[in-house]
Amino acid sequence: MSTPLKIARLDINQADFNHHLDGLLAWEGVSDKAVNERVEEIIAAVRARGDAAVVDYTARFDALDVASMADLTLDRARLELALERITSEQRQALEVAAERVRIYHEHQRQESWRYTEADGTVLGQQITPLDRVGLYVPGGKASYPSSVLMNAIPAKVAGVPEVVMVVPTPRGEINELVLAAACLAGVDRVFTVGGAQAVAALAYGTESIPGVDKIVGPGNIYVATAKRAVFGKVGIDMIAGPSEILVICDGQTDPDWIAMDLFSQAEHDEDAQSILLSPDAGFLDAVEASLNKLLSSLERSDMVRISLESRGALIKVDSLEQACELSNRIAPEHLELSVADPDAMLAQIRHAGAIFMGRFTPEALGDYCAGPNHVLPTSGTARFSSPLGVYDFQKRSSVIFCSPEGASELGKTASVLARGESLTAHARSAEYRIKP
């Protein structure tokens, strides 16, 4: 019998509830002086020495000694080989997931538009894809093929002509599933390099690694710090925090199901956050019993325990309405509405990365194959940001075409406003087009 799990049991009416909640929500983020300095040094070296620096750092940090970047480059033929090497069951699952993700994201594609005014002036917006995107895929245990699909497919749906991927392969250990996912997602080239040196290479380009316009994908503190440092030179998606799940349950779902849903995010990270809200105290007891019953059956039970004991909580609320209010305050990455009528609750939810509706929609299905993206805003940022999507790989340009009549009329307005700003050239440029 293992030690009982010490997960926080809270009641929204207890005097020190807010204090406890703040403790659960606090996450330090990624910032460390020593790491910043090292990352700056790595970026400078890659800018100065290109491929040679990347090769050197790969030998040092990934224990992979090679003669040149050519040995760290995989072309489409190698990705196709990976697809042949995985089992047919894995291939089929990846294909199903990729297709569903593609179909969902096709709904997000923005189209150019324009309208014509009575005098013939045309106004519009032109949508164009980014030219080249770089996808960072972490090495080691957090090297998720599903994340390759979630990052690369929206870029391809947006029409990005070239998607390159970097993934470290410590000691030369290649994850065939990751390469197979890259193949299906349409990744054009893979470089088996990682860390700050890979981010720097993508941002500034080297002899072998092409500079990109945007870098997406998660990674450790070196990767996150490097992404922050190169932002501005290139775009980045976000600096993702640890995974989070918040479940609102009316007390009528099988407690084992809810326990496993909470575990499912806790098993990502020691800092992951798993919270259950219910108006039914007896149900919270039952879920706590399920957590204790099922914990030892998990491969990563030690990590799950740390995560649940530091950032997990079972919270008694007075009503489902109050649960929605509290959830909005937390703005979770993933929100499960495990209730009889989730549609009736949906309008009350204002802040959440993804909303999983009803008892039969566990968050795990969204992680892999439901279709929506699993790259979601964390740490309360769902208050102002959205899931990764096709729109992250498209740009908008305004289009303005003035007819002679339109220019004449607009010129009068612009002239007045420009003179009010003491910008004479602006005013005269507009006035030249005014019909005498």
Ligand SMILES: NC(=O)c1ccc[n+]([C@@H]2O[C@H](COP(=O)([O-])OP(=O)(O)OC[C@H]3O[C@@H](n4cnc5c(N)ncnc54)[C@H](O)[C@@H]3O)[C@@H](O)[C@H]2O)c1
């Ligand atoms: N939020 C998400 O959705 C999500 C998903 C997957 C992974 N992750 C995160 O990705 C991370 C994966 O981390 P990882 O380390 O396994 O892989 P990683 O690819 O992020 O980092 C490996 C690289 O780190 C660099 N590095 C390691 N030690 C270094 C040192 N001392 N100095 C300079 N560089 C060094 C090396 O270049 C190495 O190639 C985890 O933190 C995980 O939480 C997040």
Ligand SMILES: N[C@H](CO)Cc1c[nH]c[nH+]1
């Ligand atoms: N839940 C993670 C994002 O928060 C994504 C993931 C990948 N594999 C399994 N889950």
Ligand SMILES: [Zn+2]
């Ligand atoms: Zn997950």
